[in-house]
Amino acid sequence: MSSQVTGRTTSSGGTVKDREIAAEQRYVDIAYARLEEMRAEAQAMIREGYRQSLAGTKGSLVDRDAMVHQAALRAQALDIADDGLVFGRLDLAAADEDSREIRYIGRVGVRTSEHDSLVIDWRAPAAEDFYRATPEDPRGVVRRRVLHSRGHAVVDLEDDLLDPDAADGMTIIGDGAFLASLARTREGEMRDIVATIQREQDEVIRAPADGTVLVRGAPGTGKTAVALHRVAYLLFRHRRRFGSRGVLVIGPNRRFTAYIERVLPSLGEGSATLRSLGDLVDGATATVHDPPRLARVKGADAMAAVLRRAVTDHAPGAPGELRVVFKGVVVALDRARLDRIRSDVHRRSRGSVNAARGRAAEALLDALWERFNEVGGPDAAAEAAGAEEGLWNAILAADGLAELDEEPARGGSGGSADPERDQFVARVREQRAFTDFLVAWWPIRRPLDVLRSLGDPDRLRRAAGRDIDGAAVEPLARSWAGDAPLSYQDVALLDELDALLGSPPRPSRRRAAADDPFVVDGVNILTGEDVADDTWEPEMQELTTSIERLERSRRVDDGVVEERPEYAHIVVDEAQDLSPMQWRMLGRRGRQASWTIVEDPAQSAWEDLDAARAAMETALGGGRSASRGSSRGRRRPRKPAPVRARHEYELTTNYRNSTEIAAVSARVLAVALPEARPARAVRTSGIDPVVRVLPDLLPDLGGITAAWEAAEELLGQVDGTIGLIVPLPPEEANPDAGQDGQPALFGEPEPSGVPAWTAADRERLAADLPERVQVLDVLEAKGLEFDAAVIVAPETIAAQSPRGLRVLYVAVSRATQRLTVLTTDPGWRDTLLTG
Numbered sequence: 134m135s136s137q138v139t140g141r142t143t144s145s146g147g148t149v150k151d152r153e154i155a156a157e158q159r160y161v162d163i164a165y166a167r168l169e170e171m172r173a174e175a176q177a178m179i180r181e182g183y184r185q186s187l188a189g190t191k192g193s194l195v196d197r198d199a200m201v202h203q204a205a206l207r208a209q210a211l212d213i214a215d216d217g218l219v220f221g222r223l224d225l226a227a228a229d230e231d232s233r234e235i236r237y238i239g240r241v242g243v244r245t246s247e248h249d250s251l252v253i254d255w256r257a258p259a260a261e262d263f264y265r266a267t268p269e270d271p272r273g274v275v276r277r278r279v280l281h282s283r284g285h286a287v288v289d290l291e292d293d294l295l296d297p298d299a300a301d302g303m304t305i306i307g308d309g310a311f312l313a314s315l316a317r318t319r320e321g322e323m324r325d326i327v328a329t330i331q332r333e334q335d336e337v338i339r340a341p342a343d344g345t346v347l348v349r350g351a352p353g354t355g356k357t358a359v360a361l362h363r364v365a366y367l368l369f370r371h372r373r374r375f376g377s378r379g380v381l382v383i384g385p386n387r388r389f390t391a392y393i394e395r396v397l398p399s400l401g402e403g404s405a406t407l408r409s410l411g412d413l414v415d416g417a418t419a420t421v422h423d424p425p426r427l428a429r430v431k432g433a434d435a436m437a438a439v440l441r442r443a444v445t446d447h448a449p450g451a452p453g454e455l456r457v458v459f460k461g462v463v464v465a466l467d468r469a470r471l472d473r474i475r476s477d478v479h480r481r482s483r484g485s486v487n488a489a490r491g492r493a494a495e496a497l498l499d500a501l502w503e504r505f506n507e508v509g510g511p512d513a514a515a516e517a518a519g520a521e522e523g524l525w526n527a528i529l530a531a532d533g534l535a536e537l538d539e540e541p542a543r544g545g546s547g548g549s550a551d552p553e554r555d556q557f558v559a560r561v562r563e564q565r566a567f568t569d570f571l572v573a574w575w576p577i578r579r580p581l582d583v584l585r586s587l588g589d590p591d592r593l594r595r596a597a598g599r600d601i602d603g604a605a606v607e608p609l610a611r612s613w614a615g616d617a618p619l620s621y622q623d624v625a626l627l628d629e630l631d632a633l634l635g636s637p638p639r640p641s642r643r644r645a646a647a648d649d650p651f652v653v654d655g656v657n658i659l660t661g662e663d664v665a666d667d668t669w670e671p672e673m674q675e676l677t678t679s680i681e682r683l684e685r686s687r688r689v690d691d692g693v694v695e696e697r698p699e700y701a702h703i704v705v706d707e708a709q710d711l712s713p714m715q716w717r718m719l720g721r722r723g724r725q726a727s728w729t730i731v732e733d734p735a736q737s738a739w740e741d742l743d744a745a746r747a748a749m750e751t752a753l754g755g756g757r758s759a760s761r762g763s764s765r766g767r768r769r770p771r772k773p774a775p776v777r778a779r780h781e782y783e784l785t786t787n788y789r790n791s792t793e794i795a796a797v798s799a800r801v802l803a804v805a806l807p808e809a810r811p812a813r814a815v816r817t818s819g820i821d822p823v824v825r826v827l828p829d830l831l832p833d834l835g836g837i838t839a840a841w842e843a844a845e846e847l848l849g850q851v852d853g854t855i856g857l858i859v860p861l862p863p864e865e866a867n868p869d870a871g872q873d874g875q876p877a878l879f880g881e882p883e884p885s886g887v888p889a890w891t892a893a894d895r896e897r898l899a900a901d902l903p904e905r906v907q908v909l910d911v912l913e914a915k916g917l918e919f920d921a922a923v924i925v926a927p928e929t930i931a932a933q934s935p936r937g938l939r940v941l942y943v944a945v946s947r948a949t950q951r952l953t954v955l956t957t958d959p960g961w962r963d964t965l966l967t968g
């Protein structure tokens with residue numbers, strides 16, 4: 134027989150619950166004492182490692198490094214356990230009460246000095262029952278207890294009785310502490326959920342490490358939390374594999390990554406790389422979202438073909454003619470010839486564009502030699518040389534000196550069967566006119582230079598071919614011209630360009646710099662790299678051109694040749710919003726990776742989900758593109774990507790919203806996507822969402838005042854964070870203005886009809902509000918949550934983009950406790966409150 138209690142008083146004073154808490158506290162104290170010893174041991178190990186290195190024995194440096202590294206990891210893991218070390222207890226079924234096994238579950242594993250288990254790490258197999266046992270499937274667990282602590286002190290308990298028949302004499306404490314924990318105040322940063330992971334979530338966290346884990350779920354079902362706990366699990370269980378090659382976690386924007394950045398460190402895992410889609414590429418940071426119609430073009434797979442054409446076009450400022458002089462003969466290549474050479478080099482070079490500069494130089498020399506012969510060069514040269522020689526000999530003879538010796542041929546590129554050609558090549562490649570031309574005609578290009586060059590509509594039109602709608606060219610070019618801010622989609626394009634341009638060729642160190650005709654002033658003009666060595670004498674060299682200096686300094690400053698890192702595991706959050714080009718960017722970082730993909734298609738702002746899905750499959754298959762990105766033209770048959778194991782999961786319980794707020798968000802979902810199923814919310818607050826109908830919500834016509842008043846009211850009602858969610862700024866919005874029901878593309882008037890909130894409006898609104906109120910546009914609100922949210926003008930949000938209703942669905946599902954909606958449209962009040 135068990136007894137269920139919440140606050141009953143015992144004969145010894147205090148409640149049953151107090152007595153149980155005191156008993157747990159005794160155990161927890163023992164665990165902390167041992168944790169302290171383990172920390173001291175780890176510190177001693179670190180000291181010992183350093184001592185060994187001072188001893189200077191053979192191999193001691195390696196030993197020391199290994200020892201210090203291990204001990205430091207251990208010390209770090211033990212440090213994080215200082216708060217809430219033990220959070221769970223399992224009582225397992227047994228033949229009698231005395232032989233009943235008890236397991237304590239905690240943030241890290243703690244053992245006695247005799248190696249008996251005091252606390253089991255939550256990720257260890259023995260802890261699995263804590264998360265998986267249910268009354269239907271108790272897995273031998275009679276009672277599951279959650280311990281709530283503040284620092285080292287146990288402050289509350291909550292029990293689940295899973296097997297009543299086996300619960301002989303067991304006390305069961307329960308007052309809904311789990312649900313209460315869901316209602317806790319949000320402080321602006323996500324927290325870990327180790328103590329309360331639910332069964333369906335645990336299945337995702339412990340899913341197989343290989344292949345792809347795909348997790349779907351409505352807002353608030355814990356997708357992000359689960360993905361992060363999975364990272365901690367993978368790093369714990371497969372430390373060698375994932376620890377060394379790394380785990381990358383990708384979120385939609387920097388606000389989001391800031392929101393989740395403390396979860397992994399709080400789980401003792403600081404090694405994962407956390408990036409947003411806007412700062413995944415080193416040296417580039419996105420600050421804006423493109424309006425949907427531009428994003429659609431920039432993110433489409435066809436953009437890969439456009440960029441490929443862009444890097445094969447001549448660089449801005451490339452000279453249109455090459456002229457060199459050999460033995461008095463002028464040899465020139467005109468634009469048409471140069472263009473043919475350029476496309477020929479591109480066609481024949483497998484590697485990157487920058488690496489092909491050496492090949493381009495050779496092709497130019499070939500063409501010059503050919504041209505030299507075409508213009509009757511050898512004869513003219515012989516004649517000119519003969520005349521010159523005759524003149525000199527006459528002068529020498531007049532001085533009573535011997536005749537000129539025959540000049541020996543100077544071997545050019547290694548000596549060929551044609552000494553005349555070798556001499557030509559050797560002389561020409563040393564000419565200033567040739568090297569200057571090469572640097573300008575085939576410059577080492579950076580991704581950002583190429584993207585900016587597409588700010589020129591004519592150049593963009595050439596690159597676009599038929600892959601971009603003609604009407605899109607001008608707005609696209611505008612978005613890249615000058616110093617226009619980089620968008621989230623642009624970052625993926627820069628990565629694509631980086632892959633196309635690649636690193637410049639490595640200089641040949643074997644060849645003494647002084648003998649290398651492409652080394653000018655200690656810099657290899659093919660690669661831009663500094664190849665000065667002992668044999669280099671500056672005064673013997675020609676002066677460096679300003680272009681070379683510029684290139685050299687830029688490349689050093691920008692670290693443009695940095696390697697792109699690859700990871701062993703990649704977690705993609707909010708994956709429903711990724712464009713095909715963004716998937717390509719991720720694919721390059723995970724060619725050997727396993728993946729965890731987290732998404733909710735109903736929240737997707739991306740329109741062409743099928744194309745994005747195909748790009749995702751390619752990325753997961755090892756980063757090889759099934760299509761070369763062009764919608765037409767030649768396609769080489771490619772080997773199909775290997776099929777990797779796929780594990781799919783759906784999360785069904787909404788832990789964020791109260792049932793009252795979840796009902797509002799379900800009504801928006803019913804309009805946005807009638808066939809979609811909302812998640813089941815579990816916590817009822819008794820607080821109904823508020824919808825206010827106001828005459829005007831344009832920022833200057835009452836919108837800012839109304840939003841400010843709503844925030845002020847909520848500040849008195851909740852202790853934690855408040856999100857003021859306003860419509861998109863004008864440059865990021867474009868309505869679905871298509872007459873035929875199709876989303877509008879380009880050419881229609883600017884979206885002046887739909888009101889928008891500028892960044893300045895947001896700043897004005899935020900100015901007089903405390904820090905716990907965040908003012909953000911609907912796209913910035915993705916993935917975040919607040920104690921209370923104010924949604925300004927749902928009618929505007931819904932109309933601002935083809936996916937506006939889904940964006941609104943995201944907005945209304947952000948709040949945990951209170952929701953206020955301000956609208957000018959009574960119809961929206963009815964939709965939100967009654968459906």
Ligand SMILES: Nc1ncnc2c1ncn2[C@@H]1O[C@H](COP(=O)(O)OP(=O)(O)OP(=O)(O)O)[C@@H](O)[C@H]1O
Nearest residue numbers: 326329330331352353354355356357358788789916
């Ligand atoms: N098992 C759990 N115990 C306690 N809190 C939980 C649990 N699962 C999720 N939560 C909480 O629910 C909230 C929503 O979780 P999360 O942000 O991970 O959801 P999501 O599915 O990613 O939502 P969205 O799709 O809106 O981004 C968070 O505050 C999270 O800590």
